[in-house]
Amino acid sequence: MAQAREGSPRAVARLITLVENADPALREVMAALAPHTGHARIIGLTGSPGVGKSTSTSMLVRAYRDQGLRVGVLAVDPTSPFSGGALLGDRIRLAEHATDRGVYMRSMASRGHLGGLSWTTPQALRVLDAAGCDVVLLETVGVGQSEVEVAGLADTTVVLLAPGMGDGVQAAKAGILEIGDVFVVNKADREGADVTVRDIRGMISLGDRTEPGLWRPPVVKTVAERGEGVEEVLEALDKHRAWMEQTGTLRQRRLDRAAREVEAIAVRTLRDRMGDVRAGRGLDELAAQVVDGRTDPYAAAGTLVAEI
Amino acid sequence: MAQAREGSPRAVARLITLVENADPALREVMAALAPHTGHARIIGLTGSPGVGKSTSTSMLVRAYRDQGLRVGVLAVDPTSPFSGGALLGDRIRLAEHATDRGVYMRSMASRGHLGGLSWTTPQALRVLDAAGCDVVLLETVGVGQSEVEVAGLADTTVVLLAPGMGDGVQAAKAGILEIGDVFVVNKADREGADVTVRDIRGMISLGDRTEPGLWRPPVVKTVAERGEGVEEVLEALDKHRAWMEQTGTLRQRRLDRAAREVEAIAVRTLRDRMGDVRAGRGLDELAAQVVDGRTDPYAAAGTLVAEI
Numbered sequence: 001m002a003q004a005r006e007g008s009p010r011a012v013a014r015l016i017t018l019v020e021n022a023d024p025a026l027r028e029v030m031a032a033l034a035p036h037t038g039h040a041r042i043i044g045l046t047g048s049p050g051v052g053k054s055t056s057t058s059m060l061v062r063a064y065r066d067q068g069l070r071v072g073v074l075a076v077d078p079t080s081p082f083s084g085g086a087l088l089g090d091r092i093r094l095a096e097h098a099t100d101r102g103v104y105m106r107s108m109a110s111r112g113h114l115g116g117l118s119w120t121t122p123q124a125l126r127v128l129d130a131a132g133c134d135v136v137l138l139e140t141v142g143v144g145q146s147e148v149e150v151a152g153l154a155d156t157t158v159v160l161l162a163p164g165m166g167d168g169v170q171a172a173k174a175g176i177l178e179i180g181d182v183f184v185v186n187k188a189d190r191e192g193a194d195v196t197v198r199d200i201r202g203m204i205s206l207g208d209r210t211e212p213g214l215w216r217p218p219v220v221k222t223v224a225e226r227g228e229g230v231e232e233v234l235e236a237l238d239k240h241r242a243w244m245e246q247t248g249t250l251r252q253r254r255l256d257r258a259a260r261e262v263e264a265i266a267v268r269t270l271r272d273r274m275g276d277v278r279a280g281r282g283l284d285e286l287a288a289q290v291v292d293g294r295t296d297p298y299a300a301a302g303t304l305v306a307e308i
Numbered sequence: 309m310a311q312a313r314e315g316s317p318r319a320v321a322r323l324i325t326l327v328e329n330a331d332p333a334l335r336e337v338m339a340a341l342a343p344h345t346g347h348a349r350i351i352g353l354t355g356s357p358g359v360g361k362s363t364s365t366s367m368l369v370r371a372y373r374d375q376g377l378r379v380g381v382l383a384v385d386p387t388s389p390f391s392g393g394a395l396l397g398d399r400i401r402l403a404e405h406a407t408d409r410g411v412y413m414r415s416m417a418s419r420g421h422l423g424g425l426s427w428t429t430p431q432a433l434r435v436l437d438a439a440g441c442d443v444v445l446l447e448t449v450g451v452g453q454s455e456v457e458v459a460g461l462a463d464t465t466v467v468l469l470a471p472g473m474g475d476g477v478q479a480a481k482a483g484i485l486e487i488g489d490v491f492v493v494n495k496a497d498r499e500g501a502d503v504t505v506r507d508i509r510g511m512i513s514l515g516d517r518t519e520p521g522l523w524r525p526p527v528v529k530t531v532a533e534r535g536e537g538v539e540e541v542l543e544a545l546d547k548h549r550a551w552m553e554q555t556g557t558l559r560q561r562r563l564d565r566a567a568r569e570v571e572a573i574a575v576r577t578l579r580d581r582m583g584d585v586r587a588g589r590g591l592d593e594l595a596a597q598v599v600d601g602r603t604d605p606y607a608a609a610g611t612l613v614a615e616i
Contacts, residue, residue: 031607122605259591267582286570290570292346300570305578
């Protein structure tokens with residue numbers, strides 16, 4: 001653990017593997033890490049496949065490294081049940097950072113774990129935070145619910161778009177307006193970039209986030225492959241950070257996040273206890289009573305809860 | 309409730325709305341219905357969009373009605389957060405049964421409800437069962453996890469396929485082999501039907517379900533629009549039913565189902581209690597301690613569970 005705090009990639013990797021495996025040793029580890037958390041800026045990046053998430057991540061990694069900051073990258077693939085699946089190919093694009101001790105990269109799968117993204121990701125973020133990362137980039141494919149979940153885990157959420165994906169924009173309209181703190185139109189050298197920017201700006205002004213004092217998400221154009229627009233993205237991120245600190249939003253988001261995390265672990269604990277009851281044949285007996293019509297599921301659940 | 313048991317469609321509709329709304333009155337309703345459950349055969353139908361699920365459902369409704377049986381149809385759309393969304397259009401194809409008092413049809417959405425399919429659907433099935441349905445067809449779009457969930461809720465699961473969707477077959481290979489009790493290749497008048505049948509048969513024989521005594525899923529060809537192959541489907545369903553009764557599989561499946569249902573309600577109960585704790589600021593205070601590094605999420609969750 002001391003090694004992880006000093007930034008040993010292998011030590012950090014071991015701790016995140018504990019998280020993925022829901023290892024019992026996590027309890028002690030997390031207790032020891034707790035005093036060292038709260039430093040890292042958690043920046044979420046989400047967007048449809050093809051918008052250039054990995055390239056954009058790489059661009060930001062480079063920029064923050066140039067500032068001398070330590071950077072963690074956590075790539076979560078909500079569509080893959082296997083750790084390091086689909087996203088691992090993308091990781092290759094991040095290879096330029098592979099030998100840099102100031103960068104820690106990790107792919108995680110979210111399916112197949114009880115609670116998915118909502119359960120393992122915050123703990124992995126906590127590990128990277130305690131390991132001394134100044135910035136953690138949380139990258140995920142924008143697929144349905146996962147976008148919203150990422151937004152719930154980050155201090156700032158960047159929504160990536162690309163020109164010519166207008167249908168997707170329309171479809172995701174409501175969702176991305178709510179979760180995006182900063183919008184980035186990548187591949188801005190392609191035709192239609194200005195239309196996409198205008199569409200997003202129009203949607204933002206239609207939303208209810210334009211009242212004075214509220215954050216109005218900036219829309220920034222980039223060509224991540226060539227590093228174009230990176231300064232503007234950094235500026236937007238810093239502004240959002242400053243706004244969050246001024247308004248107390250940062251602390252409120254972190255409080256909400258911690259509350260959800262605690263709740264998720266509590267639910268898991270209770271499920272485990274139900275598993276114990278099940279092993280003790282309590283649940284099986286109740287199920288038999290339900291099948292035979294001797295009781296109903298609600299009454300049986302009441303009995304089960306009472307037994308826990 | 310008495311009206312629902314007599315098959316009044318409006319009374320059944322009201323009860324299922326209670327389920328959808330997680331109405332507190334459900335407890336009493338379910339207790340009263342319990343002694344009248346366990347009669348209905350629950351047949352799940354799943355398959356990718358375009359394989360002809362609604363047409364196949366309609367074909368089976370007609371066949372069971374011809375046998376004088378009362379039939380319930382529950383269509384669950386796991387992709388829609390709105391009740392009666394995408395599937396409602398398909399329902400129009402079932403319009404021929406709309407005036408038949410022996411058929412009850414209902415669309416349900418599964419998103420937006422805590423626990424989704426796994427929470428509301430079994431209770432809706434229970435209502436239809438208690439309302440005197442002899443057969444309940446549970447139809448759902450085969451999208452990711454929902455297929456597996458449907459299989460968990462049905463006595464017998466029918467996987468629908470269509471020729472020329474070979475890629476999908478390959479992709480879904482592992483999943484559908486595990487959940488399908490009966491495979492139906494619909495639109496069998498189209499080119500490639502025999503290839504699809506052979507592919508599925510090949511996959512089944514490669515699987516580990518060919519040992520003596522185990523069920524080997526039959527593969528049946530249909531043209532649901534013209535009712536072709538319906539006899540073979542009914543025969544396959546009856547055979548599977550007989551096999552389940554002989555081997556005790558039917559009771560075991562129902563026991564597993566009831567256990568999961570009881571567990572889901574218990575988890576929801578416990579979550580509600582955590583909500584109460586939250587309202588009492590217990591969780592908020594714990595979250596603040598986590599954010600400030602004074603405790604870790606595990607220790608906080610332990611405190612929360614102790615408070616419940």
